[in-house]
Amino acid sequence: MPEGRRVEISVPALARVEGEGALALRIQNDRIEHLALSIFEPPRYFEKLLEGRDPQQLIDAVARICGICPAAYQMSASQAIEDAFGAEQDGWVRAMRRAFYCGEWIQSHALHIHLLAAPDFLGYESALAMAAEYPDALRRGLQLQGLGNELMRLFGARSVHPIGVAPGGFHRAPDPQAVSALLPRLEAALAEAEALLAWTAALPLPQQAQDFVSVALRHPEEYPLYSGRIVSSEGLDIAVSEYEMHFEEYQRPHSTALFSRLQGRDYLVGPLARLNLNQDRLPSPVAEALARTGIAFPSRNMFHSIVARAVEILLALHEAVRLLRDYHPPKVTAVSLTPRAGVGYGATEAPRGLLWHRYRFDEAGRVQEARIVPPTSQNQARIERDLRESLESFGLAHDDEALRLRAEMVIRNYDPCISCATHFLRLRTERR
Amino acid sequence: MAVHKFSSCDGCQLALLNLGESLLALQEAVEIVHFLEAGPSDPEAPVDIAFVEGSISTAEEAERIARVREHSRYLVTIGACATSGGLQALRNLDRSERAWREAIYARPEFIDSLDQATPVREHVAVDLELWGCPINGRQILGAIASLLHGVPPIEDADKVCLECKRQGRVCTLVTRGVPCMGPVTHTGCGALCPAFGRDCYGCYGPAENPNGDALARRFEGLGLLPEAIARHFLFIHSHAEPFRTVGTAWRAQREKDDA
Amino acid sequence: MTEAWLPREAEVVECVAETGDTHTLRLRLTDPARHDAYRFAPGQFNMLALHGIGEVPISIVSDIEDVRLFDHTVRAVGRVTRALVRLRPGDRLGVRGPFGRGWPLAEAEGRNLVVVTGGLGCAPAVSVIRHVLRRRERFGRLTILQGVKHSNDLLWRGQYEAWAREPDTQVLLAADVATPDWPWHRGLITELFEQIEDALAGSLAMMCGPEPMMVAAGRMLLERGMAGPDIYLSMERNMHCGIGQCGHCQLGPHFVCRDGPVFAWPAVASLLGIRGF
């Protein structure tokens, strides 16, 4: 009987939106014979429960798909509503949505870098365990995260399930006094974010080149966040409404989350994909800070995602400062919408990547049908492939514990969703 | 202390992770033995306080919550999902779970799911419920601070209106005729929506002694159709009895009108 | 303005476990000058403040002449009281008071007294009974009536037995439901009034306990010839400030904390027994 062990890693919470996951790994003759990242998402059936809701309830409901990136859901949905009702957003509302969204990027990226990813690279169980050795880095991270939350609160009263977004804009313009109180703090944080970028670049990141397709939005002038066309590193360049003609969602028996593929292949969305495709859209101070790290983008090292996140924190701070610098509350904070029957599309760049929505509305403006493709499911197939390649190049002869840690590190690097990116409970290796 | 997650969006756990420096202070006041998002992982360890996020919507979750109860001296639910089933409990209304599963998933047989998403209270005894979708840092810190003194926190189940007025907000229902749920909604958020000039949509669940019938009649007077009234009550806390009763009554009204 | 709203630090000197959930706390204000100046009347109460937990009104049960310590007998029923009975000698808490109007003891001198209590032992009444027994010569006959739902609910059973042995004192106890060893009356407290040996006209009554019991007992006393203004009762309402500011203890036109807790029958008779008043 050949000696065998079976690797089975179960992720406590990994999902299309949320959920339970497990990684099954079977190694035979030092080859990965079977690798499946399974997601047992307790289904929450959002697409169905949105049916019949009016635009405001739609905005309030989709936030609840994810507590970590509710603004992303609200922004994609708002776009789709306006698309369906034929209202183009420009000017104040568009600018402020971008500022609001920047808050979420700062918050989410700072959380991921400090509380989730960094302990992996520095060899800690958790960020709290890291606190003794790296108190300043952790404090800086928590402060940036807090600042992102405050930026969100300016527009949404709270950073989880914000309440300020109205169909067509915002319920209330931020109070100028609150803006002028926050602005200097955002400015002061620029230096912190630059230091953070240098810090991430200096982390002992594994070096490993992979071949993957990047997908992200691309905008004529801006670093993509709130809008743009969907492009890929393989030359794809389509309108948001054309998504379904090129991307396909499919189901696999081991997972309740849907997988995505682009022309039959897995692909990457998220910070690294965005930066790889949009480096030329970085404002020059950010580009210069990135250049100083000495890391070349586009990068084929998946672990440079953490650096990309730091770049995006710096970018989001720059953007927020730029957008809020000459702040004046407008008379009207939301364009009035006239509901009509039709289909609307929306796509924005959530912290974790492309977030695509499509809704069909009835003539009263109520949702008849909804489809939402979150970044985590788009990355799922990519994570599986990455795991296979990473573990093989890491060396399958490593013991179970080392394999588990490496696998966790690979998955967390995608920041699939906060709870998804934490710890595996069990590891079962099968070797034959 | 432990933090457990069931079917949810993770937003309530963020009330802890968004505490900033207080998170470090918290770590000094209590020993966190299980909190996956923050790192510590030991779900079976006995604890004094267990915070539970999320509703129970699979067979596995029903088993797991029973184990959590066994290990915990004081079990506190956090947020709408754990306390009233949350948004996903909308499927409980007409037992539409199967139909929805088939509509969303090409291979519904792969999906393991109960036909209802239910609050923790329907499975095990709960010592304290923190309402809110999401709960905020003040609530959870307040609860921990009281528990550190060996007593449960004061249960404040007043209506949002009272806080709205303490904050000096101008009533949106009275000045603009919007259907504000504040008069039947549990306090705790700080009256955020009226502060932003909009109507409360009830994300903190039913307050004590709510008169949903009277408020629904008022909404009708403001020009809302029965289905719209129903949807106001059947939203984030559709499984909470006082909201469910009013909402389903108005939905039945709509169906009668349609017939 | 006096700082009646600010607690002063007190130390628990002694804890006496009366029953499982009822403890007597013997306190001393840590500021000796304040402690020496502290005076109260039977029937008055203090606000006891627990750091980090909250404040509740608790009657003072010690004797007015015991200047060494003042006592509170606390029954654990909720958040604050449960924490109060956990206190141990040396622990600190805050005290505000004394507040309210106590029993009309000056008026009671020289007269026969009827003390009617109900429910689970009643601290304000205990304090007045002790007061009378210690100054036996100043008062007439003393009749004590106490009713409980179940015989096991009776606190201080030994105490009642001891009181019954005192001169010029009659103790009448009733339990709606009783264990076989209950030597006293089975049934309602109101059925005991026939057994009162003294004429009620000219006597003075003091009552405390559940409101329905006090309503029934008050009517009984009136029927048997006692004058309305000679019947006194100690009321309970929710209290936060104890000084007539917070509004919680309102009972019709009265602030129970300031105008009471002890009221003469005519002041509250029309409001008693109305549910939710």
Add this chain to the structure above:
Amino acid sequence: MNQSGFLPRADLQRLIDRLRREHADCLGPQVRDEAIVFASLERAEQLPFGYLDRQRPGSYRLEFGDSERAFAWANGPQALKPLVFEPEQPMWHSVRDPDGSLQFHPVPAKPSSLAVIGVRACDLAALALQDAHFLEEPGDPWYAARREGLFLVAVHCTHPAETCFCASTGDGPSCGAGFDLALHELDEGFIVEVGSDAGQAVFEALQTLPVAPGQRAAAEAQQARAAEVQQRRLPAPARLAELMQAATDPHWEEVAERCLSCGNCTAVCPSCFCHRHAETPALDPSRSGHARVWDSCFSAAHSLLHGRPLRAQTAQRYRQWLTHKLAGWQVQYGRIGCVGCGRCISWCPVGIDLTAEVDAILGEVHD
């Protein structure tokens, strides 16, 4: 008759400037969130010139017309109450030392200095009621400090709302006492009246013009009209005292069908004073705070007794409110607790009208 003079409309700014110089802040009515509220006032133009309020049970709407006047409206959602009786006021904080000893540190009352323009007769009457409550020994130091620092410029009401009934309670529409200065607004300006020594000093500095007899007559006429147009009324106090005997009236249950028990009426009422004490423990167990916070007799917590609310039902809560306000108050403070401002009618989300409920219970019929 108090000393008085005429201030042309264009000179109103001089009054504001003077008040701003003498006080830490000067508040005046301004349009915010679709209502007229008190906010920091720098320029006269910030006043709600041209605005009218349309108040009905459960409804408040502002209309903008071509009126020249700044005070052609009745009242906004709040009177002076939040300025003197803070919605949340820390009272003390306690510190437990490592040796177990406890210290209670009082939160000192800060001296305050605030001028308010545009105060109504009902607001003044309600302030007097709150004074009677909060300044009575042992008293509330935070209230006292804020009250002490108030300088009040009242405006006699010329445009009562449909919900007003101050004429029937005897508290308006004209301001009787309790102000430092009072204004009659006329189309061309204001008649300024002196009500206190502090007011006198400001008055002298204003160097007003003499009041023309026609101006005085116009002011009197508009005051008389303002009383006449009021549609609602309360019965006389003696009659209201009978509410205390109506405790078992079936009408309380009828009101409870409609009442949300949300507490809005008590929060907007300028005389309601109920507050709870809230302990606010810090995460660091050695520190804790204690604050007084607005409460309402419509909340369950208000009547907790042995862990259960004494007034669990809405009917009992509404009865508590109305009987206390209109009957119990007479014994406690020598008058009813209502000043006829009508706020509880307008700002009740479902538009319950206390005057109608009182009539239904007392069987009162008005012509």
